[in-house]
Amino acid sequence: xxxxxxxxxxxxxxxxxxxxxxxxxxxxxxxxxxxxxxxxxxxxxxxxxxxxxxxxxxxxxxxxxxxxxxxxxxxxxxxxxxxxxxxxxxxxxxxxxxxxxxxxxxxxxxxxxxxxxxxxxxxxxxxxxxxxxxxxxxxxxxxxxxxxxxxxxxxxxxxxxxxxxxxxxxxxxxxxxxxxxxxxxxxxxxxxxxxxxxxxxxxxxxxxxxxxxxxxxxxxxxxxxxxxxxxxxxxxxx
Numbered sequence: 001x002x003x004x005x006x007x008x009x010x011x012x013x014x015x016x017x018x019x020x021x022x023x024x025x026x027x028x029x030x031x032x033x034x035x036x037x038x039x040x041x042x043x044x045x046x047x048x049x050x051x052x053x054x055x056x057x058x059x060x061x062x063x064x065x066x067x068x069x070x071x072x073x074x075x076x077x078x079x080x081x082x083x084x085x086x087x088x089x090x091x092x093x094x095x096x097x098x099x100x101x102x103x104x105x106x107x108x109x110x111x112x113x114x115x116x117x118x119x120x121x122x123x124x125x126x127x128x129x130x131x132x133x134x135x136x137x138x139x140x141x142x143x144x145x146x147x148x149x150x151x152x153x154x155x156x157x158x159x160x161x162x163x164x165x166x167x168x169x170x171x172x173x174x175x176x177x178x179x180x181x182x183x184x185x186x187x188x189x190x191x192x193x194x195x196x197x198x199x200x201x202x203x204x205x206x207x208x209x210x211x212x213x214x215x216x217x218x219x220x221x222x223x224x225x226x227x228x229x230x231x232x233x234x235x236x237x238x
Contacts, residue, residue: 018044019064019134024054024080025096026072034067037123037196038130040182041155051075055083063091065133068113070097078111085112092133096121123196124175146181149237151224153181160220167219172197176212180225180235189232 021038025031026049035045046063048054051072058066058080066084070077081093095113114136115129146153152161158174160167169177175197180188190209213233217225226234 018042020044020046020062021065021067021130022054022057022063023047023067024051024058024072024077025049025067025069027069033195034123034126036192037127040179040196041127042182049073051077051080055080058084058091059087059089061089061091065130066091066093067130068093068095070095081111081113092136094126094129094133124171146184148181148184148235149224151181151220151235151237153177155182162220169216169219173212173215173219176209177216177220180233184235184237187228187232187234192232 021043023031023034023045025034025047028049031047031049035047038045046057048057049072052074054066054068054072055075057063068077068080072080075083077095077097081095084091084093092114093112094115094117096117096119098119114133117126117129146155150163154160155178160169160174160177176193179193179196190206193209194206213225213227224235226236228234
């Protein structure tokens, strides 16, 4: 009997019919971190840790995207991808691997994968690839514009406005702000921000988050981002 997939519901405020993703990844910490981040984007996510189970789940035909690791127990990602394509499934597949090199990428794409991402990778890059794959199929449409008080964040165009004035942010600044705005009113820990904005393998100074929060406060207004001592940060309407 197959174990049930880990099922994650979309965050509050997400669309009623969110896109459904399947993550097939045997590194459990990475898989659950990805699921948590994608939930915050408004997607519904299932997670399995075995290639055979991934093939079974993806073969049900109910997913809008599959994020598929290559090195898996049971059946590797190349074979899972090939089997899905041979069965006529055209779901977009983003392959993940710790390998690098042109041969591995070519092999992954030759099996029918739509895109390929080498570990370690930035969460920001992953989300950009996901949205690009959905747009390519004409499914994504415009991402919702998040509004908190007089702050407006367009996650599709990656533009930020404070009132009528557009505020220019770097890619990392925008990524930190995006983590806060999709969970506006909730406390977001420094660890969560590190995990979703920097590489999963990042082992530098965690105070880098404070540096970016400080910059955002300078650009957007000091009162917008509140520090919750010992817990993290909360974006509040002002």
